[in-house]
Amino acid sequence: MTIKQKDIKLLWGRSGNRCAICRVVLTQDALSVTSSFTLGEQAHIVGDKSGSARSTSPLTAEQRDSYHNLILLCPTHHTEIDSNEPDWPVERLHQVKSEHELWVTETLSETVDHVKIAKQAIIASIVDSAVELCDLENWQNWTSFALSPDPRWEKKRPNMHFDFRQKIISAIWPSDFEELKNSAITLSILLNQAAQKYLEHADLHGDCYYPFKFYKAMSYNPNYDRDLRLYTEWMDECYSLIYQATKAANWFADIVRRDVNPMFFAEKGKFLIMEGPFSDLSYRTRLLEFSEDEKNSMPKALFEHA
Numbered sequence: 001m002t003i004k005q006k007d008i009k010l011l012w013g014r015s016g017n018r019c020a021i022c023r024v025v026l027t028q029d030a031l032s033v034t035s036s037f038t039l040g041e042q043a044h045i046v047g048d049k050s051g052s053a054r055s056t057s058p059l060t061a062e063q064r065d066s067y068h069n070l071i072l073l074c075p076t077h078h079t080e081i082d083s084n085e086p087d088w089p090v091e092r093l094h095q096v097k098s099e100h101e102l103w104v105t106e107t108l109s110e111t112v113d114h115v116k117i118a119k120q121a122i123i124a125s126i127v128d129s130a131v132e133l134c135d136l137e138n139w140q141n142w143t144s145f146a147l148s149p150d151p152r153w154e155k156k157r158p159n160m161h162f163d164f165r166q167k168i169i170s171a172i173w174p175s176d177f178e179e180l181k182n183s184a185i186t187l188s189i190l191l192n193q194a195a196q197k198y199l200e201h202a203d204l205h206g207d208c209y210y211p212f213k214f215y216k217a218m219s220y221n222p223n224y225d226r227d228l229r230l231y232t233e234w235m236d237e238c239y240s241l242i243y244q245a246t247k248a249a250n251w252f253a254d255i256v257r258r259d260v261n262p263m264f265f266a267e268k269g270k271f272l273i274m275e276g277p278f279s280d281l282s283y284r285t286r287l288l289e290f291s292e293d294e295k296n297s298m299p300k301a302l303f304e305h306a
Contacts, residue, residue, distance in 0.1 A: 002137070003042060005124035005261060007067040011042060013117040015072040016104035020096050023103075024074050029262040041078045045069050045093045053082040054090050071097045119174040120260070126171055126184060127256055127264070133164035134191060136265065139249060140285075144274040146198070146242050151235070153202065153209040158195035165192040179295075180255045186298040187248040194241035201234055211235070246273050247290045248298075 017026050017040070026040030047055030048064045063069060071093055073081070081088035135142055135157070145152045168188040173181045202209040215227035249271045256264040265271075276283030290298070 002131075003065045003070070004131075005127040005264075006121060007065070007070065008042060008261065009117070009120045009124040010067045011070050011072050012040070013120070014101045014104065016108045018072070018100070018104070019074040019077055020071050020100035021077040022074060023100070026072065026074060038074045041073055041075055042070050043073045043078045043081065045071055045090055045097070053085045053088075054093075057090075119176070122172065122174060123177055123180065123260055126167070127260060129164060129167045130184065130187065130252065133160045133167065134187065134249065135160065136249065136253070136271070139246070139271040140274055143242055143246065146194075147239055147273060147275045149277070151198070151211060151238065153195070153198055155204060155207045155209065158199060158209075161188075161191040161195045164188050177259060180252070180259055182295075182299055183248060183252040183255050186302065187245065187252050189299060189302045190241055190245040190248050194238065194245055197234070197241055198238050201231070242273070243288055246271055246288045247294070250287075250289045251295060251298075 012028065018024060019026060019038070019040070024038050027037040028040060044052070044064060045054065046057040046059050046064055046069050047053050048061070049055060057064075059069065081093065130136060142154070142157065165188040168184050171181075171184075198211075199209065201212045201214060203212045211231075213231060215221060215224055215231045221227060253265050253271065257266065270287055270289075272285050272287055274283055274285045278284070
């Protein structure tokens with residue numbers, strides 16, 4: 001599991017961007033650490049991994065990564081609570097967190113921008129939906145199956161992409177996140193189009209959809225050459241939409257890092273695609289990104305060609 005953006009925003013907002021123990025001002029951006037700011041860390045109260053500090057608990061993986069099990073700390077105090085577990089039991093950390101958030105409310109309430117926090121909560125919910133419904137964590141893996149010579153889509157995936165499209169259509173966007181909105185709309189359209197295009201000639205077998213090779217469905221097809229051409233064109237369209245969706249995913253992630261969370265997929269890096277195997281059994285990995293002109297035309301260009 002990973003910590004959801006809405007939980008990150010809630011934790012940082014209620015903590016006033018300060019360490020819950022020493023109350024030093026913290027930053028989320030590793031590139032912005034100066035003498036005035038310390039890099040903040042979202043520490044787990046109940047450890048998230050087996051064998052980590054305070055990890056013995058009936059909490060599920062999702063509960064361990066939720067806001068209620070997180071405390072915002074500076075690196076020094078994060079190290080201290082994990083290396084000295086007897087002095088920092090779960091109960092004490094919950095108490096420290098509660099007292100700190102009360103202090104933030106009573107002391108910093110006039111300086112906390114509640115409208116900004118509300119906007120960030122809305123955006124964080126959208127970002128979390130993108131991570132889950134677009135399967136960003138496993139992008140290269142699932143797209144490699146969709147781009148293989150005999151493509152395969154998991155049964156659940158078309159519905160996931162459709163749900164993301166619905167989420168984006170119904171979203172209420174804060175006015176100061178225009179480029180993030182455009183990138184999310186573009187991503188939702190392209191992924192939904194990719195799924196719908198694939199389903200045009202796909203059959204469900206078990207838990208996956210496989211292409212229906214209609215050009216050789218009959219023992220003798222008098223229109224074999226025509227149908228083979230149509231099948232090849234359909235496959236090319238399916239691949240092209242995955243290429244475009246990958247560009248949109250990278251654009252979306254770039255804007256999230258710029259406007260919401262500098263650490264969003266910062267460790268994993270860009271979304272790549274892997275194609276193959278080719279005739280020589282080789283594979284090819286590529287990075288695909290929109291040009292600035294392409295970004296400026298999106299998502300309007302998609303509506304114009306719909």
